[in-house]
Amino acid sequence: MALLRFLDxxxxxxxxxxxxxxxxxxxxxxxxxxxxRFILESPADxxxxxxxxxxxxxxxxxxxxxxxxxxMLSVEVLHGFLKGRNKRWLEHLVMVICVGFLGFMAWIGGxxxxxxxxxxxxxxxxxxxxxxxxIPIGTTxxxxxVLAYWAEGSHDAVVDETTV
Numbered sequence: 001m002a003l004l005r006f007l008d009x010x011x012x013x014x015x016x017x018x019x020x021x022x023x024x025x026x027x028x029x030x031x032x033x034x035x036x037r038f039i040l041e042s043p044a045d046x047x048x049x050x051x052x053x054x055x056x057x058x059x060x061x062x063x064x065x066x067x068x069x070x071x072m073l074s075v076e077v078l079h080g081f082l083k084g085r086n087k088r089w090l091e092h093l094v095m096v097i098c099v100g101f102l103g104f105m106a107w108i109g110g111x112x113x114x115x116x117x118x119x120x121x122x123x124x125x126x127x128x129x130x131x132x133x134x135i136p137i138g139t140t141x142x143x144x145x146v147l148a149y150w151a152e153g154s155h156d157a158v159v160d161e162t163t164v
Contacts, residue, residue, distance in 0.1 A: 008148050012068050015141060019061040026054040045123040053124070053131045060138025067098070068145035095150040102139045102146065109135025 033047035066072045082090055113132040121128050 012065060012145070015061050015064055019058050019065065022054045022058045022061070026051045026058065029054070049121050049123040053121075056131055057134045057138075060134040061141065064138055064141035064145045067142045068149055070149050072098075091150065095146055098146045099143055102143045106136045106139040106143070109133075109139060 029047040029051045033044060033051070036047070037043040063072070078090055079087065109132065113129045113136060116132055117127065117129045119128045120126065121131070
């Protein structure tokens, strides 16, 4: 069990690091695009495509992190009303629905990736399937995250106490 916890923590730390680096690269490429376009008056054709691709990867990896830490799994009202066994049954139901939806997304994402495998992104000179593959990879990691969160047992609902 300790080995599984270590692997779980290590995997999601690596995912977090990759997601942060992708976000940083998107910000850098977007900033470069603004500078190149308005200051240098010579817009770069690659920066917009890279920004879009890295943000897609950031979102798809980010959902795995959100699911792992329970940020997207709570059904607040019902979770608050239920106690004990009924609360755990609700968590089972939510887990089954999430895994089913994410599995469907992974399947569709895999089909989309396969369909565009020969198309290239001219500005980056890479296959566009490298961007599309973020869908099945991200949703598969999210399935693992849902299962890991569920395996930990009953949790209190994640509530954001931020006031506006």
